[in-house]
Amino acid sequence: AQSVTQPDIHITVSEGASLELRCNYSYGATPYLFWYVQSPGQGLQLLLKYFSGDTLVQGIKGFEAEFKRSQSSFNLRKPSVHWSDAAEYFCAVGVTGRRALTFGSGTRLQVQP
Amino acid sequence: DAGVIQSPRHEVTEMGQEVTLRCKPISGHNSLFWYRQTMMRGLELLIYFNNNVPIDDSGMPEDRFSAKMPNASFSTLKIQPSEPRDSAVYFCASSLDLAGGMDEQFFGPGTRLTVL
Numbered sequence: 001a002q003s004v005t006q007p008d009i010h011i012t013v014s015e016g017a018s019l020e021l022r023c024n025y026s027y028g029a030t031p032y033l034f035w036y037v038q039s040p041g042q043g044l045q046l047l048l049k050y051f052s053g054d055t056l057v058q059g060i061k062g063f064e065a066e067f068k069r070s071q072s073s074f075n076l077r078k079p080s081v082h083w084s085d086a087a088e089y090f091c092a093v094g095v096t097g098r099r100a101l102t103f104g105s106g107t108r109l110q111v112q113p
Numbered sequence: 114d115a116g117v118i119q120s121p122r123h124e125v126t127e128m129g130q131e132v133t134l135r136c137k138p139i140s141g142h143n144s145l146f147w148y149r150q151t152m153m154r155g156l157e158l159l160i161y162f163n164n165n166v167p168i169d170d171s172g173m174p175e176d177r178f179s180a181k182m183p184n185a186s187f188s189t190l191k192i193q194p195s196e197p198r199d200s201a202v203y204f205c206a207s208s209l210d211l212a213g214g215m216d217e218q219f220f221g222p223g224t225r226l227t228v229l
Contacts, residue, residue, distance in 0.1 A: 032215045034217065036220075042222060042223075043117075043204060043220035043221050043222045043223055044204070044206075044220040045220070046217045046218075046219075049217055051215070090156065094215045096215070098169070099144050099146075099161060099163065099168070099208065099210050099215060100146060100158045100161045100169060101146075101158070101218060102158075103155060103156040103157075104155075105155045106155060106156075
């Protein structure tokens with residue numbers, strides 16, 4: 001069965017600093033990969049997704065993620081963090097034949113002024 | 114589009130009572146998912162439907178939980194009887210899944226359930 005690991009439970013960065021959130025997956029083939037963001041009291045919003053093709057994926061709000069097959073990783077990046085980016089971020093994996101997603105445990109991002 | 118609609122947004126009930134959570138997926142979507150989010154277990158899939166048919170209910174914790182999708186525009190998740198450990202945020206999500214493929218899931222705002 002597939003699994004997702006987000007090793008960082010909580011990250012604090014200064015506004016304007018760069019950001020990288022880690023995500024590792026376990027699956028025998030190339031999965032479908034997603035990053036979602038959840039603001040307090042809200043549902044999840046899709047930031048970006050990878051299905052195939054170019055391994056560097058651009059998303060909304062200035063986020064990007066890179067799929068690295070050799071490392072089984074799909075890390076999320078942003079060059080300059082804004083205070084409004086403070087939220088919880090979830091990496092998720094989908095596999096062919098099963099439409100439901102498997103989510104990581106999430107990384108809570110705090111942004112310092 | 115109004116997005117995925119869930120009701121109620123908040124529910125407080127007493128142990129032993131029946132609880133019904135409701136979801137209206139995005140019009141035209143053919144897959145619907147129920148997730149539960151807790152601090153201890155994170156986001157976990159309870160059940161999902163495709164074309165109104167339950168496909169995978171292996172995440173439903175026990176017989177106290179049941180879900181239905183009588184038509185393409187409505188689904189319910191019922192807990193009877195409810196217990197304090199059922200306290201969580203319950204999310205409904207929908208997607209348009211083509212055969213053999215996968216697309217993003219759109220999430221509702223969630224229902225925060227508190228069982229006293």
